[in-house]
Amino acid sequence: MSSSSADLSVTVVGLGPMGRALAGAFLDAGLRTTVWNRTPGRDRELVERGAVAADTARDAVAASALTVVCVRDYDAADAVLRAEPVTAALKGRTVVNLCADTPARARDTADWAARHGVRYLDGAIMTPTDTIGTPAGVFLYSGPADLYEEWLPALRAFGGSHTHLGEEIGRAAAHDVALLDVFWTAKAGWAHAVALARAEGVxxxxxxxxxxxxxxxxxxxxxxxxxxxxxxxxxxxxxxxxxxxxxxxxxxxxxxxxxxxxxxxxxxxxxxxxxxxxxxxxxxxxxxxxxxxxxxxxxxx
Structure with a gap:
């Protein structure tokens, strides 16, 4: 199925707060959206809005040409995607992985995808859940440029800015971990500054x-x-x-x-x-x- 088709169908695997926001953005954009989560019950609101709840991860990825994965990390993603029935169903389809992890894990997943005929883009979400579907969202991607261009019309449903950082698959994760370094170092500095100030009565x-x-x-x-x-x-x-x-x-x-x-x-x-x-x-x-x-x-x- 082409990403330009009027009846485009997409799948979201992982329905934590961010995954639910991504699926909701797809629904708001009028895309037929299939959802699946390892823990039951998180799809209820999305189903009420028109999403299709898949019974299994294999059924979820088989329902669409594009699967967006947003789970805790690549260990959690691997547990889903690398299960044999799911891997078989993904052959010839596209996975956009928006989990957070290291550049090395992104490269390992891309190698796995290539061995199994899965088309693969790695990505990172650089803004909080409440920015999804708004102009404030920031999304970074790395991997094949033609694959990015093919699916960009669908990914634009998430709102905000979308940037392709290059074909080297680890570049999105490299930006992610480096920017998280800035964020958490700054937060740690703030916490330490507060402790020091409070000790002086401020x-x-x-x-x-x-x-x-x-x-x-x-x-x-x-x-x-x-x-x-x-x-x-x-x-x-x-x-x-x-x-x-x-x-x-x-x-x-x-x-x-x-x-x-x-x-x-x-x-x-x-x-x-x-x-x-x-x-x-x-x-x-x-x-x-x-x-x-x-x-x-x-x-x-």
Missing amino acids: TASELAPYAAGIAAILPAQFAETAAEVDAATFSGEAYPVTSAAVTMKHVIDASEAHGIDAAVMRAVEGQARRVIGRGHGADGYIRVVEEMEPKQTPARR
Whole structure:
């Protein structure tokens, strides 16, 4: 069945909050939608809206030319897709995997798909459940460009922006884990800052507006330092890593004076000190990227 057919049928496997949102977006777009979930009962509202509930995973994938998978991780996806009856039913059909996992797992799944005649795109959802079906959603994909173009009309039902990052299958997952790194490191920093502030009698609500001001500085910092990393310039003219290390020590000292674990900041300071020790104290903090990277690992494109 072509993705341009007026009677396009799609399947969603996995009906957690995100999976239900994806299936709902398909229904809102007028697509015939089959749903399946390992745990019964999560399809009730979708069925009331017109979805077809498949009895088995094999029946679900056999119902449509396109299956979108959105479960916890690739272990959960493998448990469904690699079961023999399901694999057989998927031959010649397309799977778009929107689970979160590592680039290595994406490549392994693509290898499995190729061996079994399954057409495969890997993907990542970079925004929360409540953005699905709205302009705020952000979806990333990697894999065969022609397959992406074939199914993009259906995937647009999810709303938001859709970007194909290249044919190397791990690129969507690489973006996902790197951006999750930014997110969770920032959240961890906020939690630690709140603990430190509270120890000094400052409430989280008092601190929050000033933290928002710090966060507002970061987008420009990301863009500027990204250009420096790509060009290997690492300018420290405005703020060298030696100065950064001093402020890191302030955070460590204040935290540990209150008995607050400063292990994360100690690790960050340690990276900065190693950069300084290698003779790069006049460079900017972003020079630590080279300190973190494994040596002689080729970049994937």
